Amino acid sequence: MKKNKIVPNIWFTADEGSLANLIAYYGNIFSGDFSHGKIVPLGDTPSGKSEMCEVTIFGSNYVFLNTAKEHHPLNDAVSFVLYCEDQTEIDKYWVYFTSEGKESQCGWCIDKYGLRWQVLPKNLGELMSKPNASKVMMKQRKIVIEEYLKENNKPSA
Numbered sequence: 564m565k566k567n568k569i570v571p572n573i574w575f576t577a578d579e580g581s582l583a584n585l586i587a588y589y590g591n592i593f594s595g596d597f598s599h600g601k602i603v604p605l606g607d608t609p610s611g612k613s614e615m616c617e618v619t620i621f622g623s624n625y626v627f628l629n630t631a632k633e634h635h636p637l638n639d640a641v642s643f644v645l646y647c648e649d650q651t652e653i654d655k656y657w658v659y660f661t662s663e664g665k666e667s668q669c670g671w672c673i674d675k676y677g678l679r680w681q682v683l684p685k686n687l688g689e690l691m692s693k694p695n696a697s698k699v700m701m702k703q704r705k706i707v708i709e710e711y712l713k714e715n716n717k718p719s720a
Contacts, residue, residue: 570617572626573637577676580612580631585676589620592659596621610634642671642679649684650708656682657705670706684708 578584582602590597598619605613611631618625647653660682663675670681683706690696690711699711 566617567624570624570626572628573641573678574635575627575629575637575676575678576610576631576633577629580610580614580629582614582616582627582629585627585629586616586618588674588676589618592656593620599627637677637679639679642681644681644683646683646685646687653682653684653706653708656680661705666704668704669700670703672705682706 575585586599586602590599600617602614602616605615605628607613608630610633613628613630615626615628618627645656647656657672660672660674660680665673667673670683672680672682674680684690687706690708691700693711696711700706703710
């Protein structure tokens with residue numbers, strides 16, 4: 564695994580500090596675009612049992628740290644934008660992340676481990692340049708590309 568000079572560290576609190584289920588969860592959805600190194604036990608810390616592991620998702624490196632007790636909760640201050648090729652790919656990620664997580668608005672959702680995602684079409688800039696695009700987005704939870712196209716094909720009043 565090639566290491567970046569700067570690697571984001573994501574601190575989870577799940578599964579009593581065991582990373583195995585967390586790695587399986589992300590490995591399942593990202594499958595061939597996900598790899599991980601060895602899970603390193605950090606012992607019993609002030610946050611309880613702790614483990615860490617280096618992972619790669621779509622060629623980007625991360626460190627996953629997991630503790631049994633919450634020390635720093637994940638929140639909206641850090642999120643990941645996931646650019647999708649088409650509606651089928653948007654639906655795939657959206658359903659996976661929200662099935663045990665939560666929907667939000669404008670393509671935002673929270674997965675079962677509390678990580679925030681914005682699941683967007685790769686042509687979002689083009690869609691947002693259409694008249695009424697902001698109005699369409701504000702009505703959506705999951706982004707539905709067709710709604711941008713329908714809204715912008717309506718005759719003007």
